[in-house]
Amino acid sequence: GENVEQHPSTLSVQEGDSAVIKCTYSDSASNYFPWYKQELGKRPQLIIDIRSNVGEKKDQRIAVTLNKTAKHFSLHITETQPEDSAVYFCAAGLRSGGSYIPTFGRGTSLIVHP
């Protein structure tokens, strides 16, 4: 199975600063690496994803980078705003039998101070 480690567990930044969250995975066959944002009391929702044949992807203030050799990927948020405050989860996954089963990291609580 897949094992996903996520760091840090808590990240506190000032508004306007950048935030970086890192994840490592164990299964070299994993092919899809999404990031989800969960606001307080709400369901997780996809904010950005990257596939194993791509090294970097950007969408406005957020970006994801993937290093397949080292088996790690990172979420970068620039010019943080108070509404970015939430819990962020990374995921990877490829189980035996060939099916992709989403396996999540433990989450990072991002706090953006105005």
Next chain:
Amino acid sequence: DGGITQSPKYLFRKEGQNVTLSCEQNLNHDAMYWYRQDPGQGLRLIYYSQIVNDFQKGDIAEGYSVSREKKESFPLTVTSAQKNPTAFYLCASTLGGAVGTEAFFGQGTRLTVV
């Protein structure tokens, strides 16, 4: 609107009782999943199903049971054998298969043992 719906939003269980959490999706997704969310523990996989009438244990299946009689429905039963059932439960669905795709989540059920 397409989506995934969980019910109820809040559920209270007495010691020794079994309770069933509902999860329904109209996204025509083949794969469905149940996760348990505890503070600081991330999303832990309880059970998953890649196709109707088939399901597999996840990482923390003890004390839980599921069924997948219809493509749209994947109910989770929390049995009296589950020692610490108080948690937030999330149901999710994906297209399924070997290539990873976005997971869509229900709004969650908060189960409390009283």
